Amino acid sequence: MEKSNKKIQNLFRAIRWLFLFLILVFVTSIGLMHQYLQKPKLLSTDAFCPFGGIESFFSSVVYGVMLKRIMLSSFILLIAVLIAAVIFRRAFCGQICVLGTIQEFFAKIGQFIFKKRLNMPKMVDKPLRYLKYLVLLVIVVWQITAVYQAVKAGNTNEIPLVIRPYDPWAAYMHLASADLFAEFTIGFIVLIVVLIGSVLYDRFFCKYLCPMGATLGLINRIGLFKVTRNDKTCIHCKACNKVCPVNIDVMSVEIVNSSECINCNECVNKCPVPDTLYVEGPKKIKASPLAVTLITLLIFGLVLGITTVSGQFQWFQQSLEKEVEKLGTFDASLIKGSQTFKEVSDVSKVPKEAIIEKFKITEEEFNSPIKEIKDKYDFETEEVREFIKEYLESKKL
Ligand code: SF4
Ligand code: SF4
Numbered sequence: 001m002e003k004s005n006k007k008i009q010n011l012f013r014a015i016r017w018l019f020l021f022l023i024l025v026f027v028t029s030i031g032l033m034h035q036y037l038q039k040p041k042l043l044s045t046d047a048f049c050p051f052g053g054i055e056s057f058f059s060s061v062v063y064g065v066m067l068k069r070i071m072l073s074s075f076i077l078l079i080a081v082l083i084a085a086v087i088f089r090r091a092f093c094g095q096i097c098v099l100g101t102i103q104e105f106f107a108k109i110g111q112f113i114f115k116k117r118l119n120m121p122k123m124v125d126k127p128l129r130y131l132k133y134l135v136l137l138v139i140v141v142w143q144i145t146a147v148y149q150a151v152k153a154g155n156t157n158e159i160p161l162v163i164r165p166y167d168p169w170a171a172y173m174h175l176a177s178a179d180l181f182a183e184f185t186i187g188f189i190v191l192i193v194v195l196i197g198s199v200l201y202d203r204f205f206c207k208y209l210c211p212m213g214a215t216l217g218l219i220n221r222i223g224l225f226k227v228t229r230n231d232k233t234c235i236h237c238k239a240c241n242k243v244c245p246v247n248i249d250v251m252s253v254e255i256v257n258s259s260e261c262i263n264c265n266e267c268v269n270k271c272p273v274p275d276t277l278y279v280e281g282p283k284k285i286k287a288s289p290l291a292v293t294l295i296t297l298l299i300f301g302l303v304l305g306i307t308t309v310s311g312q313f314q315w316f317q318q319s320l321e322k323e324v325e326k327l328g329t330f331d332a333s334l335i336k337g338s339q340t341f342k343e344v345s346d347v348s349k350v351p352k353e354a355i356i357e358k359f360k361i362t363e364e365e366f367n368s369p370i371k372e373i374k375d376k377y378d379f380e381t382e383e384v385r386e387f388i389k390e391y392l393e394s395k396k397l
Contacts, residue, residue: 009269020101031173040316044069045173053078080303089223091296094264107202132214202245217259225281227256240267265289332389337371
């Protein structure tokens with residue numbers, strides 16, 4: 001009986017790891033395709049992060065504008081994360097998040113080197129756990145300030161994501177980009193620190209720095225299903241404590257209410273006594289670790305599938321022509337750095353010669369994406385928008 005229980009637990013662990021690996025490969029491919037695939041061009045990698053929905057929440061609700069690089073897709077992903085959170089709390093962190101998977105992988109290397117899981121000294125660990133809430137607060141306040149400044153300056157077209165240059169996730173998604181060190185030097189350093197930190201202490205970023213983890217930690221208590229321990233059958237072997245990547249003292253509680261729990265269910269899959277550690281919800285309904293993995297994936301699959309089919313979740317950048325078609329009229333605010341001057345000229349009907357003369361670019365550069373040449377001639381995409389807008393207005397007179 002015990003042997004077959006162990007077999008099932010190992011199978012559940014293997015399935016969780018299989019899906020984590022597949023998601024890692026899929027998301028990493030998005031990063032690579034974003035760099036190398038020109039047509040069709042994938043959206044900015046920031047548009048595939050649910051935290052973008054939190055960063056852009058204020059500007060979207062108050063001013064009706066999204067931050068630069070954030071699309072509806074970020075909000076849709078955030079909704080999927082929240083639906084999963086209502087049922088399985090931080091299941092996004094434990095069953096989906098790519099940065100979490102990479103950390104667990106590096107932690108395995110650490111455990112192989114040190115032959116055990118290292119634990120941060122308690123007096124350092126405890127205060128450091130609050131650091132992620134401070135990171136969240138700083139990002140929110142900083143972003144709101146940037147939004148106010150942009151509104152005051154009358155430029156709401158390109159409100160920057162303030163945390164982007166420091167973001168290890170953005171750096172990871174640009175590892176193959178020529179702009180890695182130009183745009184993400186600090187983010188890259190943070191990524192290296194996180195990976196080294198994870199070799200020493202599992203889920204280093206989740207425990208101490210992640211603003212998404214902090215957000216989910218704040219609402220963790222609304223989650224219906226929690227890891228539950230039957231003290232009557234528990235043999236206090238500490239197996240659950242030893243395997244927990246976020247160092248929760250599972251053995252000392254009956255219900256894991258900790259906002260640190262990432263719902264990975266490693267503890268449930270390690271407990272040697274059947275029916276002693278399990279995931280339980282309202283009316284004592286139990287969910288196996290496999291059910292938690294599959295239902296979480298199903299939530300994401302359904303939300304992304306339905307919104308992709310209905311056209312709300314975009315994967316690829318739309319051409320300027322398609323956007324104008326959708327809007328029914330040309331608006332200079334639709335111009336993006338990823339578009340070529342030729343595309344802008346064709347759609348806006350502003351002559352090629354006028355554009356070349358204004359920005360002093362060559363014929364060849366006229367066919368290049370704006371963002372690739374703007375630094376060379378020291379202008380911003382906003383200046384292109386303004387020029388096109390002014391040119392069209394002057395022709396109306
Ligand atoms: S308590 Fe269990 S489910 Fe929660 S993080 Fe630790 S090992 Fe994972
Ligand atoms: S692994 Fe199971 S039996 Fe061992 S301490 Fe944890 S809950 Fe008790």
